[in-house]
Amino acid sequence: MAVMHFDPASLVEAGRVNHAVYTDPEIFDLEMKRIFGGTWVYVGHDSQVPGAGDYYATSIADQPVLLVRGKDQQLRLFYNRCTHKGAQLVNEGSGTVKAFRCAYHGWLFKDTGALHSIPAPGGYDCGTVCPGDGSHALEPVARFGSYRGFLFASLSPNVPELEQWLGPLRSSLDNFVDRAPAGRVEVAGGVLRYEHDCNWKFFVENTLDALHPMVVHQSAGRPAQILSARLDNQQKTNFVLQALAPFTGSYSFYDAMGGRVMPHGHADLGGKASIHSDYDEDPDYLAAMHAAYGPERTTEILSLSRNNSVAYPSLMFKAPIQLLRIIRPVAVDRTILETWHFRLVGAPESKLRRTIAYSTLVNSPAGMVGPDDHEVYRAMQRGLTARKPEWVEVSRYMADPEAVAGEDGAVPVKGTSDAYFRGQFSAWADLMGRP
Amino acid sequence: MTVTAPTIAKIADIDRDTHFRIGQFLFREADLLDSGEWERWNDLFAEDGIYWVPSSADQHDGIDQVSLAYDDALLRAIRVARQGADLAASLRAPVSSSRMIGNLMASHEEAQGFYIARSRFSMAQYADWGTRTFHGSYTHYLRPVGDDFRIVLKRVDLVNIQGSIGDILTIL
Ligand code: FES
Ligand SMILES: [Fe+2]
Numbered sequence: 372m373a374v375m376h377f378d379p380a381s382l383v384e385a386g387r388v389n390h391a392v393y394t395d396p397e398i399f400d401l402e403m404k405r406i407f408g409g410t411w412v413y414v415g416h417d418s419q420v421p422g423a424g425d426y427y428a429t430s431i432a433d434q435p436v437l438l439v440r441g442k443d444q445q446l447r448l449f450y451n452r453c454t455h456k457g458a459q460l461v462n463e464g465s466g467t468v469k470a471f472r473c474a475y476h477g478w479l480f481k482d483t484g485a486l487h488s489i490p491a492p493g494g495y496d497c498g499t500v501c502p503g504d505g506s507h508a509l510e511p512v513a514r515f516g517s518y519r520g521f522l523f524a525s526l527s528p529n530v531p532e533l534e535q536w537l538g539p540l541r542s543s544l545d546n547f548v549d550r551a552p553a554g555r556v557e558v559a560g561g562v563l564r565y566e567h568d569c570n571w572k573f574f575v576e577n578t579l580d581a582l583h584p585m586v587v588h589q590s591a592g593r594p595a596q597i598l599s600a601r602l603d604n605q606q607k608t609n610f611v612l613q614a615l616a617p618f619t620g621s622y623s624f625y626d627a628m629g630g631r632v633m634p635h636g637h638a639d640l641g642g643k644a645s646i647h648s649d650y651d652e653d654p655d656y657l658a659a660m661h662a663a664y665g666p667e668r669t670t671e672i673l674s675l676s677r678n679n680s681v682a683y684p685s686l687m688f689k690a691p692i693q694l695l696r697i698i699r700p701v702a703v704d705r706t707i708l709e710t711w712h713f714r715l716v717g718a719p720e721s722k723l724r725r726t727i728a729y730s731t732l733v734n735s736p737a738g739m740v741g742p743d744d745h746e747v748y749r750a751m752q753r754g755l756t757a758r759k760p761e762w763v764e765v766s767r768y769m770a771d772p773e774a775v776a777g778e779d780g781a782v783p784v785k786g787t788s789d790a791y792f793r794g795q796f797s798a799w800a801d802l803m804g805r806p
Numbered sequence: 807m808t809v810t811a812p813t814i815a816k817i818a819d820i821d822r823d824t825h826f827r828i829g830q831f832l833f834r835e836a837d838l839l840d841s842g843e844w845e846r847w848n849d850l851f852a853e854d855g856i857y858w859v860p861s862s863a864d865q866h867d868g869i870d871q872v873s874l875a876y877d878d879a880l881l882r883a884i885r886v887a888r889q890g891a892d893l894a895a896s897l898r899a900p901v902s903s904s905r906m907i908g909n910l911m912a913s914h915e916e917a918q919g920f921y922i923a924r925s926r927f928s929m930a931q932y933a934d935w936g937t938r939t940f941h942g943s944y945t946h947y948l949r950p951v952g953d954d955f956r957i958v959l960k961r962v963d964l965v966n967i968q969g970s971i972g973d974i975l976t977i978l
Contacts, residue, residue, distance in 0.1 A: 561872040707970045
């Protein structure tokens with residue numbers, strides 16, 4: 372094995388991070404093994420494979436994986452690789468099968484992963500290969516678990532239990548699901564796959580960066596403001612205008628919304644208020660929520676507004692608007708961001724429509740928000756190739772006396788704090804430092 | 807608006823003159839876009855017109871399914887203002903485009919009184935980080951207004967839409 376010419380721990384210091392973490396391909400390769408290969412990573416949602424034989428093929432960083440629901444209703448996650456000579460078993464995407472037949476030599480696998488049969492078995496005479504004896508089954512991924520339908524996997528067996536790893540972030544996922552009158556969400560409304568020419572960490576940081584919207588997103592917020600001023604009150608309730616307005620919110624607006632920093636690099640931005648908390652609510656939705664939960668619990672659920680939550684390193688989700696984004700790193704300077712949308716089961720269709728309108732506006736590669744974020748990531752990627760200065764500044768609110776961990780381990784922080792990034796890099800250094 | 811692909815049965819043939827005028831209209835639209843004449847491009851739309859880039863080939867609407875763009879008049883006004891102003895980080899360095907349109911097939915949808923024009927396009931988009939090409943089809947629903955047209959719907963289907971898509975910094 373090549374001798375590593377850096378020590379990951381030396382790249383992260385109090386309040387600063389070495390630029391190489393974003394630009395060095397060798398560090399990226401190690402991240403794929405130790406970060407994306409060393410902790411829980413979001414795979415998908417159980418509603419993507421609702422019936423027996425339904426599958427969904429994706430990847431965890433550079434590792435192709437295959438999610439399957441068996442006839443026994445059990446969900447399983449395998450490496451998407453034939454156990455014969457190694458062809459990828461199915462293409463990325465979803466479908467329904469009775470069994471998986473490898474396209475190369477026709478080995479046939481059951482939805483349990485077991486090798487069912489092979490053509491011309493005589494050549495092995497049940498010596499090395501013998502369908503039915505349990506050998507040559509699809510290789511399961513080391514750890515696989517569900518939290519309220521959100522599926523996570525770890526390629527490494529050495530991770531805490533999923534619930535323990537999520538820790539206080541569970542309450543943000545709970546809030547995502549609790550917003551459904553039926554207490555259930557399901558994937559709906561299509562997927563956006565947005566190609567980014569930058570390191571994956573820019574996105575996972577930026578989503579918690581409350582110092583950038585008023586600078587980067589003026590181009591969308593300002594025209595919306597100007598148009599809004601020309602409209603009558605009726606038209607002002609247009610969701611698009613409500614959605615764009617907070618993008619030019621003030622520093623104090625973002626500071627006041629606050630957030631939480633949690634163990635393992637998790638965090639959320641927003642709490643009592645967020646960029647989503649001033650939207651008008653569909654009275655039919657409120658009625659459905661009241662019927663399901665009663666008014667008090669409804670208020671409790673809906674008043675929690677954490678606009679961006681991160682399950683480090685692979686998942687960002689927006690509980691108040693029912694969408695999530697998956698971070699799929701491809702190379703040190705290339706990342707694919709996937710946006711998935713959810714239906715609140717039991718809610719009127721207006722809720723899904725709002726989610727879709729928001730995402731089309733904000734998350735699309737032809738949207739009015741996403742391309743401007745991407746442009747600053749590009750600027751970061753280019754700027755950080757400079758060998759001097761070596762360090763990236765993440766020290767804002769480092770001495771905040773109120774940032775003290777509560778009983779659940781979550782640290783309350785100001786909206787514009789860099790504590791989010793310090794938390795991510797502390798998890799980063801911890802994972803990268805492991806053999 | 808729910809829009810489905812026109813079925814041949816509903817469609818009446820059109821004469822060569824109308825076909826020609828539809829072609830000229832599409833070329834004029836393309837030229838306005840490639841010249842950055844955003845406001846004048848927007849003027850080509852009917853008041854209820856929609857600019858739509860679906861996120862999948864078989865998509866039926868932009869309301870229940872996410873799109874790359876699904877602009878009614880309000881959103882087009884914001885988009886046009888954003889394209890024109892100097893504020894957007896992604897547009898600060900000049901972005902330019904050049905497109906070709908061909909394979910025009912036009913027909914008349916009698917029930918609703920508009921023309922349906924199907925065409926293919928190839929477009930190069932240049933930004934300071936590189937040139938990217940987009941290919942696909944346009945479907946225009948055109949409402950006749952005098953001897954001109956207004957766009958009721960412009961649907962853009964990218965040929966690679968099932969894959970991951972990079973920045974679209976101009977209007978397709
Ligand atoms: S590689 Fe799959 S059957 Fe041979
Ligand atoms: Fe942003």
